[in-house]
Amino acid sequence: MFAAYASRIDRDQPLNGLELGERPEPEARPGWTIINVKAASLNHHDLWSLRGVGLDEKLLPMILGCDAAGTDADGNEVVIHSVIGQSGHGVGPDEPRSILTERYQGTFAERVAVPAWNVLPKPKELSFAEAACLPTAWLTAYRMLFTNAGVRPGQSVLVQGAGGGVATAAIVLGAAAGLRVFATSRDENKRARAVELGAEAAFEAGARLPHRVDAVIETVGAATWSHSVKSLKPGGTLVISGATSGPNPPAAELTRIFFLELKVVGSTMGTKEELADLLSFCAATGVRPVIDSTLPLDRAREGFEKMAGGELFGKIVLTV
Structure with a gap:
């Protein structure tokens, strides 16, 4: 074959x-x-x-x-x-x-x-x-948002690196679930597409957000790590499932993490049950x-x- x-x-x-x-x-x-x-x-x-x-x-x-x-x-x-x-x-x-x-x-x-x-x-x-x-990138985004970040409708989330499979899924799923979604990208066209998909706003990488967010979806790694940590509200959650720009950020931001009681959660793929839920969600809502x-x-x-x-x-x- x-x-x-x-x-x-x-x-x-x-x-x-x-x-x-x-x-x-x-x-x-x-x-x-x-x-x-x-x-x-x-x-x-x-x-x-x-x-x-x-x-x-x-x-x-x-x-x-x-x-x-x-x-x-x-x-x-x-x-x-x-x-x-x-x-x-x-x-x-x-x-x-x-x-x-x-x-x-x-x-x-x-x-x-x-x-x-x-x-x-x-x-x-x-x-x-x-x-x-759905089974890898979209399932990863689904688990990051709803299982590991635990965000609820009306809360805010930053998605780093709009354009990639997981980031794109997080924007679409987050918007469909009633989250206030912000996104970043170095590419102007990708920022425009992110807004078209439901992001409330999209910014250049590292730009200051209108306000701090409840959760960050991080797949970029070293290049965006510091911005991700600084973008969180006190008690917020940073969920990371990848490091396409490298695994070793120049600064760990440990002081900010412990002083603001931030949560850093690793996330990998998802369960069969979560995939079944994701399939049902897409079928019922029209999300594609x-x-x-x-x-x-x-x-x-x-x-x-x-x-x-x-x-x-x-x-x-x-x-x-």
Whole structure:
């Protein structure tokens, strides 16, 4: 079957390890099922995999891709929850959780094998492309906002780095849930798009906000860390799920954190139950993922290049 896969690790030039071509069919081991992929979406996790982050070189070649929507053997339309082993379903009870492509072959292929427990019904209201955007970036944003930040309608939230998949999802979900959403970006066009999606206002990176916020959604890391901490109200919550600009900010802001009793919460992906809630939320409210572009699987390299260059707003979807 045709697939996009990592053939080798290159930490400096990750796309050098990306290959497109034939790979073996997935194996239907006990408790697992094979899904015919209709659409899959790119995440920064795929670039990190090509750099060898979370992917052991001994497991190469590895088909990339965490997210997918498609059909099962009976023709049912389904969505895949990409966290494997979180509840011990389909793998050994002592196996630590992982994401597709870290231990098991991913979704950038015509077919993928996953534990049957990881398959959820796709709401008929969502297209395959829309549903394929939800299990990683949108689920991450959903958990950051509603589980880990615990914000309520009427409260305010700052989303750093408008344009990325998680940040875009946080803007749309936050606005739909009645939050006052502020966003930042270095790009004027991305700031305008953020407002179109429901942000109350969008500012240049590091700009002073009209007022301090109840929570910050942080995926950028070192470049925005200080601004994030300084933008919080006393007792506010900073939720971080990524560090695309680097993991080591120049100042930890520890004095401000303890003096204002700020909370710093790490967040990774989300549960199967949270994904089910997110799917229902989108189906019921009309909220839809922001799709930057859609490409056939055999043009996956174009999608990777666009994501690596930061030239996107929303998700890139690969169709099979």
